[in-house]
Amino acid sequence: MKETRLGEFEEVMLLLVGILGEEAYAFKIAEEYETQSGRATSIGAAHSTLDRLEAKGFLKSEMGNATAERGGRRKRIFTITALGKRVLKESRDFRMSLWSQYPAFADKLNYLGAF
Amino acid sequence: MKTRATTPPPLAQRLLLRFLREDLAEDVMGDLEEDFYRTLNHKKPWRARLHYWYQVIHYIRPFALRKSSPRSLNHYAMLQSYFTVGWRNLSKNKLYSSIKIGGFALGIAACMLITLFIHDDLRYDTQYPDKDRIYRMYNVYKENGEVQRAVWFQAPFARAMKEDFPEVEKSGRFLNSELFGAGSNQLRRADETDNTYEEGFIYMDQELLDIFKLPVIYGNPAHLLDKPRTIVITKSKADKYFPNENPVGKQLVLNNDRDNPFTVGGVIADVPATAHFTFNFAMTLQDVEFWQGEQTTWYATNYHSYILLRPGVDPRQFQQKLGLITDKYLLPMLKQSGRINAEEMAKNFTLELQPVTDIHLYSTGIEDGLSHSDVRFVWLFGAVAGFILLIACINFINLSTAKSANRAKEVGLRKTVGSHRSNIIYQFLTESLLFSLISFVLGAMLAWLLIPYFNQLASKSLVFPWATWQLYPLLFAAIFIIGILAGLYPSFYLSSFKPISVLKGNLSRGSRNATTRSTLVIFQFATSIVLIAATVIIYRQMDYILNKNLGFNKDQVVMIQGINTMDRQRQTFKDELLQLSFVKSATISDYLPVRGTKRNGNSFWNEGTRATEESISGQFWKIDHDYIRTLGMKVTQGRDFSPRMPTDTGAVIINQAMAHELKLKEPIGKRLENYRGWEIVGVVEDFHFESMRGKIEPLAMALEPGQNIISVKVGATDMADALVAIEKVWKKFSPHQPVRYAFLDDQYARMYADVQRMGRIFVTFACLAIAVACLGLFALSAFMIEQRGKEISIRLVLGASMKSIFRLLTVNFLKLVLIALVIAIPIAWFVMQKWLEDFTYRTEITWDVFLWAGVIAVAIAVLTISYQSVRAALARPVDKLRSE
Numbered sequence: 001m002k003e004t005r006l007g008e009f010e011e012v013m014l015l016l017v018g019i020l021g022e023e024a025y026a027f028k029i030a031e032e033y034e035t036q037s038g039r040a041t042s043i044g045a046a047h048s049t050l051d052r053l054e055a056k057g058f059l060k061s062e063m064g065n066a067t068a069e070r071g072g073r074r075k076r077i078f079t080i081t082a083l084g085k086r087v088l089k090e091s092r093d094f095r096m097s098l099w100s101q102y103p104a105f106a107d108k109l110n111y112l113g114a115f
Numbered sequence: 116m117k118t119r120a121t122t123p124p125p126l127a128q129r130l131l132l133r134f135l136r137e138d139l140a141e142d143v144m145g146d147l148e149e150d151f152y153r154t155l156n157h158k159k160p161w162r163a164r165l166h167y168w169y170q171v172i173h174y175i176r177p178f179a180l181r182k183s184s185p186r187s188l189n190h191y192a193m194l195q196s197y198f199t200v201g202w203r204n205l206s207k208n209k210l211y212s213s214i215k216i217g218g219f220a221l222g223i224a225a226c227m228l229i230t231l232f233i234h235d236d237l238r239y240d241t242q243y244p245d246k247d248r249i250y251r252m253y254n255v256y257k258e259n260g261e262v263q264r265a266v267w268f269q270a271p272f273a274r275a276m277k278e279d280f281p282e283v284e285k286s287g288r289f290l291n292s293e294l295f296g297a298g299s300n301q302l303r304r305a306d307e308t309d310n311t312y313e314e315g316f317i318y319m320d321q322e323l324l325d326i327f328k329l330p331v332i333y334g335n336p337a338h339l340l341d342k343p344r345t346i347v348i349t350k351s352k353a354d355k356y357f358p359n360e361n362p363v364g365k366q367l368v369l370n371n372d373r374d375n376p377f378t379v380g381g382v383i384a385d386v387p388a389t390a391h392f393t394f395n396f397a398m399t400l401q402d403v404e405f406w407q408g409e410q411t412t413w414y415a416t417n418y419h420s421y422i423l424l425r426p427g428v429d430p431r432q433f434q435q436k437l438g439l440i441t442d443k444y445l446l447p448m449l450k451q452s453g454r455i456n457a458e459e460m461a462k463n464f465t466l467e468l469q470p471v472t473d474i475h476l477y478s479t480g481i482e483d484g485l486s487h488s489d490v491r492f493v494w495l496f497g498a499v500a501g502f503i504l505l506i507a508c509i510n511f512i513n514l515s516t517a518k519s520a521n522r523a524k525e526v527g528l529r530k531t532v533g534s535h536r537s538n539i540i541y542q543f544l545t546e547s548l549l550f551s552l553i554s555f556v557l558g559a560m561l562a563w564l565l566i567p568y569f570n571q572l573a574s575k576s577l578v579f580p581w582a583t584w585q586l587y588p589l590l591f592a593a594i595f596i597i598g599i600l601a602g603l604y605p606s607f608y609l610s611s612f613k614p615i616s617v618l619k620g621n622l623s624r625g626s627r628n629a630t631t632r633s634t635l636v637i638f639q640f641a642t643s644i645v646l647i648a649a650t651v652i653i654y655r656q657m658d659y660i661l662n663k664n665l666g667f668n669k670d671q672v673v674m675i676q677g678i679n680t681m682d683r684q685r686q687t688f689k690d691e692l693l694q695l696s697f698v699k700s701a702t703i704s705d706y707l708p709v710r711g712t713k714r715n716g717n718s719f720w721n722e723g724t725r726a727t728e729e730s731i732s733g734q735f736w737k738i739d740h741d742y743i744r745t746l747g748m749k750v751t752q753g754r755d756f757s758p759r760m761p762t763d764t765g766a767v768i769i770n771q772a773m774a775h776e777l778k779l780k781e782p783i784g785k786r787l788e789n790y791r792g793w794e795i796v797g798v799v800e801d802f803h804f805e806s807m808r809g810k811i812e813p814l815a816m817a818l819e820p821g822q823n824i825i826s827v828k829v830g831a832t833d834m835a836d837a838l839v840a841i842e843k844v845w846k847k848f849s850p851h852q853p854v855r856y857a858f859l860d861d862q863y864a865r866m867y868a869d870v871q872r873m874g875r876i877f878v879t880f881a882c883l884a885i886a887v888a889c890l891g892l893f894a895l896s897a898f899m900i901e902q903r904g905k906e907i908s909i910r911l912v913l914g915a916s917m918k919s920i921f922r923l924l925t926v927n928f929l930k931l932v933l934i935a936l937v938i939a940i941p942i943a944w945f946v947m948q949k950w951l952e953d954f955t956y957r958t959e960i961t962w963d964v965f966l967w968a969g970v971i972a973v974a975i976a977v978l979t980i981s982y983q984s985v986r987a988a989l990a991r992p993v994d995k996l997r998s999e
Contacts, residue, residue: 025146026142026146027146043170043174044170044176045176047146047174047179048176048178051178063142067149070144070148070149073141074142
């Protein structure tokens, strides 16, 4: 049986793939992660996670177009599969249900800090 | 620089491609490059490159790595195939293979022997349990810019060291001077009558045994020598004199001195050959006093002194404190003896410590009268071993690349059916490892077989260390390293062939790499020529030493030793010898111009200048009236001693060096003094009585009866007859003691035994190196000629003479040899000049040395090549041409 749980970093990667759409390839994703989260990562780390998500069936990839600044090499574009979308949604729903049970001052906590 | 800075670092790219999964290569490379140029926008180029490296390193993750499992499955089969192909190749080209392996094995055997030799030298004095804390003391005296280092100390010195410095745990002395009865003696058990001549007597403190902790077989280690007139003997001597009994408490008589026998205090294991001083019999110094007050005087220096520092004492810091000894003991002594410059002398005098493990190799410049090796020899032989191995490796490389044409098709085919370049490199490396393995096995066996001869040559007692386990990992490491080193170049060269050109037959057969090969041949021959020149010069120097005009005549002189047991009958014995028809003359004196006879040290002044002048140190020999005549020395001024001159008892004959040092132009009739005044009646021409490494020392000779040695000059007759007659006379006087004689010229040659030995070892290995180089040249020329077989045949058909073919084939190689000669001459000249500087009396390096070296090298090369050339020129052209 395939692993369906999402790690926090995996979840962010999946979201970033969704956000970037046509431009979702390893370098861009890593760059976007750095600008959005303010934390450093390497392309290799991002790629490694993307590869794992692909193996789990949440993502699929195909070779896209080439540009001059990458020496005429093609990009590997990742897109979210239906399964991927469902897992993201389940994850969000789970959190929302937890949030709804949480006392009123919830917004003072930074739950992303767990990473 | 600019172009490099603005592209991603190629090395990092190559690394990435090396490990990255192929299907990821394109997009990852693209991503990283994009990232690189992005970074370049806001960072310095070097930061961007560093960043690129960072990204590459971060791609080393399991998901991105190339999967290698399918290939490793195949490894074993491929390896097997490599071995099979390697073996087939080896057995197909028997000549080349045997030269490759034979040369290699020879080189390895030589290397192993030299390694054992060096290892043995490095092992000296490491057998003592406290070796890190044992130090030998030596003194340094600076005088007029000259520095003298010597190990002899005053009798009370060792005790003073221990009493004055708490850092010193133990201190001990030994005394090995023949003046005091050490060295050789006549020995027998107290209950027997026949004397045996024994060597290796030494005086020693019990505490010295405590310091060195030599293994004790019989007796209490703490009380071996602590009673007066005790003696410690080694195991082999104990077995000789007291077979199957415990010798402790038994008595031994020295030199017929029945009233003062020695009691055996203990037996120790034989002193190993790797000790800087050895002995067979150690007599105690307990209660010994060689003359009145000898043990307390600070005037006479005779004792080798050793100390054992307490654990944790830093020898350097300790050394700084040693001025105390000078101030407390030496300065008062100097002042007391009336030296006006006592303060200054004391200031120029320092004491130093030498670790016991350094003595064997690092004692150059320290006078100690013991025989040592020199760390320079270790380096020299190490270098020779390295060169032999290098030459053997070069043979391997040359032959492998030369034969490449024959392997080219194989490489081409392998590549065509999908072999990577790396596979082919592996293949050739495997092959070279195979060669290396076989060579090492043969080399080790060869070394093992040759070890007895090598021991003879080097006068060592080495054994091949089959039993030490450390040998095997070392051997395997060596097999691996040498195999890889020798195979590296050929494998890269062979694997670089392009399949298409090779299979089309475009590769000019083996000649493409002629430049590299030529360079290597030049290197081999340059090395060989340096070795030949060195050999010639070493031989010349040895010849010079042995046949130089020595100032005395060493031929036809028999030294009969051990006449001290005859006591008063010595003179009668001499008279009887003179009765023999072939004895020309005879002299009784213990001082002879060869090592191993008596020496002393004396201070001389022109009479009456003792208080104001520096002393001149020199030898003071006791001779008789026939001495100068018997040894053929030349009196240049004045006269020899004469029995008709009763005043000669107060007269001396000096050598020219003494006259020079005393600044006497007209020495005859002048007076000099040491412990008393003497009148100079004659001057002899300087003669060598010490090694030619040093200058001839000043010498004065006075009349006084000798004790131990009578030297007999024999006329030109059969030496064997003379010896029989001499022995007959001896038996009349000393029936219980076998006669012991030596020839003066033999004894003289023995002084240079170490020089000769080193020379012989060097020459042997030089010859070996040359032989290995020749083997390589032989195979190379055979190959070249084989390659040009068709050309030669066509030339022959068209009417070329044998001479012209021969010239054609040899000239190329001779050119290489000549280039090697030009390179080698300055190197050889420089190196040998350095070696000769060690000798005060030496030959000059003349140009004909290099002429000889060149002629020999060319001759060897021509001989090596000509066999093949002549064979090629004599071959029937039709045999070679028929096939097409």
